[in-house]
Amino acid sequence: MFTPSGPPRHGTPAVRDAALARRGAFRLAWPDAARGLAISLVVLYHATNWTWSTGYEVSVLREVNETLRSLRMPLFFAVAGMFAGKWTAVPWSRLARGKLLHFAWVFVLWEPVSLVVRLLTGYYQVADADWGTLAHDLAWSLLVPRSELWFLWTLAAFFVLARLLRPVPVPVQLLAAAAVSGWALAGWEPESIAWRGTAQFAVFFLAGLHLRPLLERFAERVTWLWALLAVGLWLGIQIAVRDLGLADIPGLYLLANVAGVPAGVAVSVLLSRVPGALGLRWIGARTLPVFVTHTSVVLALLCLLYRNAVWVPAPQSQWLPVVLWAAAIGVGLGLGALAPRIGARWLFAPPRWLAGSGRVPTSTRRATASPG
Secondary structure, eight states: OOOOSSSSSOHHHHHOOOHHHHHHHHHHHHHHHHHOOOOOOOOHHHHHHHHHHHHHHHHHHHHHHHHHHHHHHHHHEEEEEHHHHHTTTOOHEEEIIIIIIIHHHHHHHHHHHHHHHHHHHHHOOHHHHHHHHHHHHHHTTTTSSSSSTHHHHHHHHHHHHHTTTTTTTTTHHHHHHHHHHHHHTTTTSOOOHHHHHHHHHHHHHHHHSSSSSHHEEEEETTOHHHHHHHHHHHHHHHHHHHHOTTTTTHHHHHHHHHHHHHHHHHHHHHHTTTTTGHHHHHHHHHHHHHHHHHHHHHHHHHHHHHHHHOOOOGGGGGGGGHHHHHHHHHHHHHHHHHHHGGGGGGGSSSSSHGGGGGSSHHHHHHHHOOOO
């Protein structure tokens, strides 16, 4: 057998494997940062809205949240789609037990908690709501979600949609989804936010699924200059569409959402390169407990303040949502870490005996542990 006299052209196997490992670590770093960024913005958005509905002055954060609206959810769903590829090829039985069961279990477990907390704290958002209202809404919740857990319902719908659309050419999938999204983002207001979210964001999930290599190549080439350009382009479109009153024209607000994805990816890449990444990578790998608990935590704390006549005047009230944001994330992460240690893993995942053979392989579990 001939043995080359010089070193291998692409380095020794150990060096090559190390390089590939670093490349793989890079690819896992920024999606985690993106998920952490997106869920943090979602928590801040809800904390701000509930604080405002209580009567506090939070106009600054409301303005910020409105601007970030075209970035946080498109980014999250695009990243979720990036890690959904394996599920579009498995048999329906494995998809049902390995992914859909996970979403259904958490939704059925936490939707009652969310609605009960709303009723007890007075934030149900339905006039004269009582236990009968709650029972009615829970009975229909699998078809008409009422709380922020619409997100889980929508993710399940996306996995089913992606599996159904396998025979359809990718350009047709993306164009059809973009048409629906452009229409829904122009102001469609159905009975359930889950229906609206499915129509608005399916294109971003499918784009993440089918255009993952494009997103990864973009992420690998991000520099500070490219990040500034991406964020500047997104902000320019977002502000123009909003200030010129064009958001209700089908397709125009979709442009701002599309621009929000590379902007969010660029920011996530830069943050992932920061030592510690502001904790976003760590949060991004643990989004589920934060997501399902944060609204209940925020409402409980606001109710506690209100019922004890603790009032935060303006302008200090502008910081109240930030405090609630930090508390909600802290409680969610704490509960997520505590649950498996006290035998309560079932709070955020179906029992292993129920999931059976549909369980995600260990090698891919980290990429799919969070919603999406």
